[in-house]
Amino acid sequence: MSGIIKIFLIGLGLGSVGAAVVASYLPFVNLQREPSLISVQPNGGAVETFFINLPDDRIVDAASEAMQSGALLFLESLDHHNINAKAELFKVRNQNNKVIGIGSRLSSSNESTSQFVEWTVHFPARGTIYAKMHLNPGPDRLRSGQLVAGTRDFKGLSGSVTEEVFPHPSKKHTTAFQIHLKTVLTGPLGDSKSNM
C-alpha cells in the first residue's frame, strides 16, 4: 500500500513540476515577424518606408472605390463644438508588400484649437510611431511631419515622417492609390552625438 502511495506521490510531483516547466517555457503568444527593411543615411538617420494600397488596405469599408470614401467622419455634435474630423484606418505594408501593421490617420480642418493631420502606426512585433504632420502638403503633394513619440523599438527616437500619395495601377480597381509613409529616425532624444 505504501508503495502505491509512493508511486502516486512521485507522479504527483512529476505532474506538477512538468506542468510548471511547460507553463514557463511554452510561448502562449508567438508573433509573426517580417524583416525590417531599413537603409541608413550618411548622416546616421535610419530610413524606412511603409506602404498603404488604397482602397484594398482601408480597414473599414475596404470595398469602396474612391480614395476618400470609406473614411469615418466624426459628425456627431459634441455639446456646442462644431467639428469636422476624419478618422481613417489602414493596413500598413513593408517594401515586400507584406502587411506588418495598422495605421490610424486623424485629421481635422475645422478645429477650434488647431487644424491637424496625424498618424499612429502600430506594429505588433515592434512598437508604435506617433507623428504629427504639417497641415498643407508641399507642391509635390508631399506632406512632411515629425515623430512625436515612439514605443518599444521606436522609444526615444526622433526624426521626420513624410506622407505622399501616388497613383497605383490595379487590376481590381479603376482608381487606386498608394500612400508612402517614409520615416527617417535618429538616435535617442538628447543624445547629441548620435543626432549630429
Place this chain on the structure above:
Amino acid sequence: MLAGIFVGIFLFLQAIYLNPLTGRDAVSPLTLSPHQMLELHFSTALDDNRLISAQEKNRTVPPTPTTVEFSEPTLRDTTVFLSILKNTTGHAAGLGIKMLSKSETTSLIKGAAIANSIWHIYLPASGTIMIDQTENYWAYIRDIVIPAHLASDKSWQGTFHRITTTGPKPQGTANVSGGNGLFENLNTSASESLTVARYLAGTGPVTMDGSLKIVIPNSFTTTN
C-alpha cells in the same frame, strides 16, 4: 503513477487559477494623484457608437461589432476598436481608436495575459493624444471568460471591475503623449479600467464599459 501525474497537473492549474496574488488590482495608482484628472468612458454596445461613413451617411460603421480582427499572419493577434468616448456626465467627448496586440511576455505561471495597446484619441476643442500602455487581462480571463465557458448556460453575470493597465511606467501607469491642440507637448500618465456585468461564451462581453483616467498636470492646465 499516471493518476499522480494527472492530479499533479490539476493541482498546478488550480494553484495558478486560484493564486490570490495575481490580477487583483481594482484601484488605480492614479487615485492619489493631486493633479486634475480627465476621465473618458467607452462602451462596446453598438448603440453607443455613432460613427458615420462618408459614403453611406445613414449607416452605422462598423456595421457589426466595433472591434475589427485580421487574418494576416502578422496581425493575427491584433484587434482594432473604435469608439465614441464620453465624459463623466455621459456626453460625447471625443473619438478613440484602440489598437491592441497580444504580447510575447504573456506567462501563465506569472498570471500575466499581457497585451500592448495604443489609444489614438481626438477630443474636439482640446486636441489629440496617444496613450501607450501595457495591459494585463489575466483577471478578466480568470474571473469571467473561464467561468462563462464552464457554466452550463455558457454565460457569466456579475460585477467585475479591474484596472487593466500595468505599464510601461514603473508605477504601473500608461504613457501619454500630447499631439495637437491644447495637449501639444503634454507628457503624462493614464490608466484604463474595465467593468463587465454580463458575458456570453459564444459572443463575448454583452455589457462592458471601459474607463480611461488621464492625469492633467496642474502646471499644464495653468499654462495652457
